[in-house]
Amino acid sequence: MRVLIVGAGGIGGYFGGRLVEKGEDVTFLVRQNRKQQLDETGLVIESVHGNMEFKPKTIVSGEPAEPFDVILLSTKAYHLQGAIEGMKPYVTENTMILPLLNGIAHVDELRAVFGDESVIGGLCFIETTLDEKGTVVQTSPIHDLVFGEFSGEQTERIKKLESTFQGTKASFRLSENIEQDMWHKYQFIATLSGVTSIFRAPIGPIRDQEYGVETIQTLLEEVGNVMRSVEAPLAEGIEASQMDKIMQMGYNMKSSLQRDMEKGLKTEAEHFFGYLLQIAKVKQLRTPVIGTIYANLEVYEAR
Known part of the structure; x- marks a missing residue:
């Protein structure tokens, strides 16, 4: 080919x-x-x-x-x-x-x-x-x-x-089942990118904090709720699986979005989080953590 x-x-x-x-x-x-x-x-x-x-x-x-x-x-x-x-x-x-x-x-x-x-x-x-x-x-x-x-x-x-x-x-x-695979990765990468970008830290120090872990869990659930509202084919219990994966990642692991911020580059804020917020607005879902992450990235890009 x-x-x-x-x-x-x-x-x-x-x-x-x-x-x-x-x-x-x-x-x-x-x-x-x-x-x-x-x-x-x-x-x-x-x-x-x-x-x-x-x-x-x-x-x-x-x-x-x-x-x-x-x-x-x-x-x-x-x-x-x-x-x-x-x-x-x-x-x-x-x-x-x-x-x-x-x-x-x-x-x-x-x-x-x-x-x-x-x-x-x-x-x-x-x-x-x-x-x-x-x-x-x-x-x-x-x-x-x-x-x-x-x-x-x-x-x-x-x-x-x-x-x-x-x-x-x-x-x-x-x-x-590539569609499910893509939605699963989207949920994972949105969560990892979201928390590392807002805390400006690798995943390890975030996990060390009680409220850091709580933020990771809340974000996973918010993202999952938005995705299910449009009938995304998420597997049952996927949040627990994603959380286990995040908790086992290397201490110094960063997201590519966070690395882009550290370099002063443009981010994929709209593609990751703006898209989820558009769905949430139509479906009248509360997404305070996603909204905070998106606002943080918008403020960064407006500098």
Whole structure:
């Protein structure tokens, strides 16, 4: 299959690189400055699972290219519209679009532009970033990408995609219930991002405080209540499972949203929390913790 990776950042660069390492036909859609950097230095990956370096195939939006079978989209939510415009020339009626963004709101945006059938479900679990030299640095044992049809069906196209993804050094897993997986991750990442951003601390010191633990639990429940109000397919008892996971995380674990704040960058406040608050307003639900987190991020971004 012909694979297009939108961007060559920490996530797209890593998973795309592992596919190149296996021998798959991968092209990276990048901005001009990143293309120039990759032309000069190649794509360098430093990973606990093994380093690699190669000269990637790259295109800038508008350059001619043959049709692609699948497009992996791993941008931040605030870059989504630009990414959509950039990838439009390379999407055909047979192209699968596999977004790896956190949250849910992007699915409707992609469907509105490309149609329901073009968009499949996806998410990833990985700690990775770009350093100042443009090197992809991947630091944890977990490097999982999960994908699947929203219907749960084992279609011919999804089985072909599974075959393409198999045999790499990364973990690519086909899910039979990708929609539930995405909502579960959304609940988890909204909670982790929310508490670490408002306390300006890693998860460990927050857990050390009685009211820190209480805030984590309350936020988990608020987020779950909002999601269930729109019939999100959350598993029974998911809050307890999510809480156990948060309590077992490394003491110094930070969310990517918190790291963005520390760097003075834009955050995904609207995508994570604004979306939940819109639902809560329509459903007339009380969400004081979500509201406080959102206000905190809005004040930060207004500086």
